[in-house]
Amino acid sequence: MTLLLGCVLAAGLLLAASPWMWPAGASTEPRTRRVGAVASSARTLLDRAGFAHVEPRILVVACVASAVVAAALAFVMTTAGVLAVLAAIAAACAPVAWLRARASRLLRARRGMWPDVCDLLVGSVRAGLSLPDAIGSLSDSAPAPLRATFGQFERDMRASGHFATSINRLKQQLADPMADRIVETLRMAREVGGTELVPVLRALSASIRAEAALRSEVEARQSWTRGAAILGVVAPWVVLAMLSLRPEGQAAYATPLGITIILSGAGVSVVAYRTMLRVGRLPEPRRWFA
Known part of the structure; x- marks a missing residue:
């Protein structure tokens, strides 16, 4: 009853102060800007x-659904509200983390393919093909993971015949900094013309190949350290979950001291993990005109 009266009092004070905290004439532009920034980041x-x-x-629906399912499972298994809340937060971040990991894997996998793409474009241009035909021929000769995307470019060109629109759609689907260099080089060659496209593509291929080799070597040396750090962060929470399955563990972690320990451990884990990522992060190449 005391808790209920306290909640009612807090709600009344909040409602009394709401005209000054959130005026009726306040502009919704900052909120709209924030929503637009979140949507742009998700896109x-x-x-x-x-x-x-x-x-x-x-993506938003997937995050909410993951949070609800994880919170329900954690509460049913441990009957600890604080663990259910932490499970919901972790599960809500899981789809975003999975997408970031997938994007990193795709970026690493494609990093060694772009020099081959440049070499294939050089061969097509030297054989006398036009730029749209040279790019479209990559649907058959490019590395297997990239053929579908270049096939879509070829179909767009056949349907519309508009190079600028098709190359923009190709750039959006590839969504890769290395691909941006190649696409913008081809766009400039198409719009400006000239005879230096082949030497530029060869120089670009050599530059991408050298950068990919150096980055792969550094990432290979960092992988062991990063794996050990992730294991050090995850292991205590596995032990905590196992202890929470026992009745005496549930009773201990339901006390104020237990809740404080769990929240403190969560804060330390988040700070340590973010610090580890920031210390070991390599500067990623930025996209061109994206």
Whole structure:
């Protein structure tokens, strides 16, 4: 009853102060700007992960559904509200984390393919093909993971005949900094013309190949350290989950001291994990005109 009266009093004070805290004439532009920024970030993440056809709201639905399911399972198994809340937060972040991991894997997998794409374009241009035909021929000769995307470009060109629109759609579907360099080089060659396209593509191929080799070597050396750090963060929570399955563990973690320990551990884990990622992060190449 005391808790209920306290909640009612807090709600009354909040309602009394609401005219000054949230005036009726306050502009909704900052809120709209924040919503637009979140939608733009979700759109960029989906593009990088290879889901350019998925709407950002689907990602929001997936996060909410994951949070609800995880919270329900955690509460049923442990009957601890604080663990259910933490499980909901972790599960809500899981789809975003999975998309980021997928985007990183795609970026690493494609990193060694772009020099081959440049070499194939050089061969097609030297054989006398036009730029649209040279790009469209990659649907048969490019590395297997990229053929479908270049096939879509070829179909767009056949349907519309408009190079600028088709190359923009190709750039959006690839969503890769290395691909941006190639696409913008081809766009400039198409719009400006000139005879230096082949030397530029060869220089670009050599530059991408050298950068990919150096980055792969550094990432291979960092992988062991990063794996050990992730294991050090996850292991205590596995032990906590196992202890919470026992009745005496549930009773201990339901006390104020137990809740404080869990929240403190969660804060330390988040700070340690974010610090580890920031220390070991390599500067990623930025996209061109994206």
